[in-house]
Amino acid sequence: MLLEINDLTLLYGRIQALHGISLTVNEGEVVALIGANGAGKTTTMRAISGLRPVAQGSIIFDGTDVTRMRADLRVVRGIGQAPEGRGVFPGMSVVENLEMGAYTRRDRGGIAEDMKMVMDLFPRLAERRKQAGGTLSGGEQQMLAVGRALMARPRLLLLDEPSMGLAPMLIQQIFEIITRINEQGTTILLVEQNAQQALSRAHRGYVLETGRIVKEGTGQDLLHDPAVKEAYLGVA
Amino acid sequence: MTATVNNKRTAGFKSRWAAMPKQVRWAAIAALVVLLYILPNKWFYEYLGFPIGSDYFAFYTTRSDFAGVLFDTAVFVLLAVGLNVVVGFAGLLDLGYFGFYALGAYTVALLTSPESRFGTNWPWLAAVPLAVMVAMVSGVILGGPTLRLRGDYLAIVTLGFAEMIRLYASRNEGIAQGQRGIPAIPHPPGTGTDGKPLFGVVDARPYYWLMLTLILIVLLLIRNLANSRVGRAWVAIREDEDAAEIMGVPTFKYKLWAFAIGAAVAGLTGAIFAGKQTFINSDQFVLESSILVLAAVILGGAGNIKGAIVGGAITWYLPEWLRGVGDLIGVNFDAAEYRILVFGVVVIIMMIFRPQGMVPNRRRAAEFADRRKEAVPQETVPNE
Numbered sequence: 350m351l352l353e354i355n356d357l358t359l360l361y362g363r364i365q366a367l368h369g370i371s372l373t374v375n376e377g378e379v380v381a382l383i384g385a386n387g388a389g390k391t392t393t394m395r396a397i398s399g400l401r402p403v404a405q406g407s408i409i410f411d412g413t414d415v416t417r418m419r420a421d422l423r424v425v426r427g428i429g430q431a432p433e434g435r436g437v438f439p440g441m442s443v444v445e446n447l448e449m450g451a452y453t454r455r456d457r458g459g460i461a462e463d464m465k466m467v468m469d470l471f472p473r474l475a476e477r478r479k480q481a482g483g484t485l486s487g488g489e490q491q492m493l494a495v496g497r498a499l500m501a502r503p504r505l506l507l508l509d510e511p512s513m514g515l516a517p518m519l520i521q522q523i524f525e526i527i528t529r530i531n532e533q534g535t536t537i538l539l540v541e542q543n544a545q546q547a548l549s550r551a552h553r554g555y556v557l558e559t560g561r562i563v564k565e566g567t568g569q570d571l572l573h574d575p576a577v578k579e580a581y582l583g584v585a
Numbered sequence: 586m587t588a589t590v591n592n593k594r595t596a597g598f599k600s601r602w603a604a605m606p607k608q609v610r611w612a613a614i615a616a617l618v619v620l621l622y623i624l625p626n627k628w629f630y631e632y633l634g635f636p637i638g639s640d641y642f643a644f645y646t647t648r649s650d651f652a653g654v655l656f657d658t659a660v661f662v663l664l665a666v667g668l669n670v671v672v673g674f675a676g677l678l679d680l681g682y683f684g685f686y687a688l689g690a691y692t693v694a695l696l697t698s699p700e701s702r703f704g705t706n707w708p709w710l711a712a713v714p715l716a717v718m719v720a721m722v723s724g725v726i727l728g729g730p731t732l733r734l735r736g737d738y739l740a741i742v743t744l745g746f747a748e749m750i751r752l753y754a755s756r757n758e759g760i761a762q763g764q765r766g767i768p769a770i771p772h773p774p775g776t777g778t779d780g781k782p783l784f785g786v787v788d789a790r791p792y793y794w795l796m797l798t799l800i801l802i803v804l805l806l807i808r809n810l811a812n813s814r815v816g817r818a819w820v821a822i823r824e825d826e827d828a829a830e831i832m833g834v835p836t837f838k839y840k841l842w843a844f845a846i847g848a849a850v851a852g853l854t855g856a857i858f859a860g861k862q863t864f865i866n867s868d869q870f871v872l873e874s875s876i877l878v879l880a881a882v883i884l885g886g887a888g889n890i891k892g893a894i895v896g897g898a899i900t901w902y903l904p905e906w907l908r909g910v911g912d913l914i915g916v917n918f919d920a921a922e923y924r925i926l927v928f929g930v931v932v933i934i935m936m937i938f939r940p941q942g943m944v945p946n947r948r949r950a951a952e953f954a955d956r957r958k959e960a961v962p963q964e965t966v967p968n969e
């Protein structure tokens with residue numbers, strides 16, 4: 350097991366956003382976390398990456414308890430994230446953004462290799478190497494956010510709504526790339542409102558409702574679950 | 586609109602400057618530095634045909650002590666360069682920057698003056714490193730708990746800190762000696778070629794030269810920092826702190842560094858100031874000064890070292906200059922009196938039309954453009 354979350358509780362002041370959730374991600378998997386707006390998906394991601402302290406429960410990454418570990422040290426351990434809303438550095442060029450992704454690394458050769466790998470994965474970024482992140486289109490920023498996260502060579506990649514706000518054709522493209530990244534060996538925890546796409550590409554999935562996991566199963570099972578269909582796939 | 590037009594103009598100059606051969610650029614910088622060293626000399630103006638004290642000289646200052654004006658300007662420039670690390674590089678809002686300057690000055694005063702209750706009577710030079718340390722350590726103590734938090738806590742805490750220092754200095758009779766202040770602070774050491782002390786009361790030139798030299802040293806250090814991993818971390822923190830953290834940047838550590846470095850530079854400036862002034866009291870460390878240094882940094886272009894220099898120099902020198910010109914054309918308007926008002930208005934106008942400052946940083950310009958875009962619903966479908 351690469352990631353194991355046990356009975357996690359998280360508070361925003363007095364508001365409880367997570368009510369004891371548990372989930373696991375195995376090495377090599379794509380795991381989808383789906384749920385409506387405000388269910389707590391982003392909060393779960395922020396807890397895993399260390400941006401938000403947790404109240405109770407534990408987060409075990411690769412056998413180490415990282416529950417109280419600083420966010421930057423979790424990156425060194427191998428947790429990478431493309432955050433919701435992309436979080437691209439607006440004043441840095443595409444290349445500088447990607448270099449920031451490799452901030453914790455010192456192996457110049459490896460970094461150059463990965464830079465090339467990301468440019469191959471997203472030819473669009475290669476065309477815009479010198480352009481400031483803030484001036485890219487939404488889709489390009491999304492690619493940059495994913496590419497930047499890959500630059501750390503994460504063992505676990507957290508993707509928070511990579512398809513948000515993108516044109517249908519681009520959504521398809523992003524999901525294809527996610528599958529490709531996974532096939533190249535990166536484990537992925539994928540948060541999505543686009544449940545159809547996410548579940549059909551995931552090995553397993555969890556359904557989150559107001560801070561609680563209400564259902565789990567293989568991607569296919571959830572895809573054909575009547576309740577999930579009704580609530581998240583827009584089919585009666 | 587205005588911003589883009591101006592951008593192009595500076596970009597034009599910038600690219601032309603960058604296109605020049607390296608030797609030419611270095612020669613130009615060297616010539617400028619030499620000029621700055623020559624600037625306070627009387628013979629320079631006699632040579633140019635308008636000696637200090639003549640009518641035309643009012644174009645530069647009404648004070649006969651032009652070297653003193655230059656020194657004050659240099660003090661302000663060094664403060665702006667230091668604050669730029671905090672505000673410009675790391676994006677932290679420090680409203681009490683003058684507090685560290687006061688700490689530097691008081692540390693020197695208390696350790697060196699024979700009138701001080703401490704009775705240590707240190708030579709000036711021995712007290713300077715300690716003054717820098719005191720300012721830096723205070724920065725760490727103040728920043729330690731505050732910089733862990735997000736938001737505007739730092740602005741409030743620093744504001745309170747500077748006022749606390751000033752109030753303590755004005756009310757405390759035992760150590761800071763209140764309004765009476767601390768007199769008889771010794772000058773920096775050194776003997777001139779004529780056998781007299783290099784640093785005296787009459788001639789402000791050596792102080793200006795000392796300050797100029799320190800500015801150059803600090804500039805080199807800060808420039809190297811800005812181009813290092815530390816500098817990249819600062820940019821990342823400034824642009825998006827959460828994103829910086831998930832890139833593996835130890836954000837707290839680097840914010841604290843920026844804050845402490847800024848404090849140390851202010852402490853150093855205060856130490857030099859005390860050595861020239863020989864007398865300090867709480868009136869010299871009012872809150873307005875903190876705000877004025879901040880205005881200088883914003884005016885020049887936060888995040889850009891050249892901008893901080895230009896902003897600092899203009900903020901201090903321009904009112905001085907206007908007073909001279911006013912005298913010359915028979916208008917009795919003391920711009921220095923209205924410094925705060927004038928720069929308040931200027932900064933507001935800048936924020937509307939050119940938020941990136943006079944000498945913008947390429948990144949900063951993009952950051953501001955990005956923030957404007959955020960206010961408008963974003964077009965997310967790429968134009969393919």
Ligand SMILES: Nc1ncnc2c1ncn2[C@@H]1O[C@H](COP(=O)(O)OP(=O)(O)O)[C@@H](O)[C@H]1O
Nearest residue numbers: 361364366384385386387388389390391392393
């Ligand atoms: N910074 C915050 N402060 C207070 N409440 C928050 C904050 N962020 C999120 N919440 C609340 O926590 C809940 C979960 O939010 P979030 O994790 O963003 O949901 P999702 O990503 O699934 O849309 C929501 O009720 C939201 O209002």
Ligand SMILES: [Mg+2]
Nearest residue numbers: 390391392433
């Ligand atoms: Mg969300």
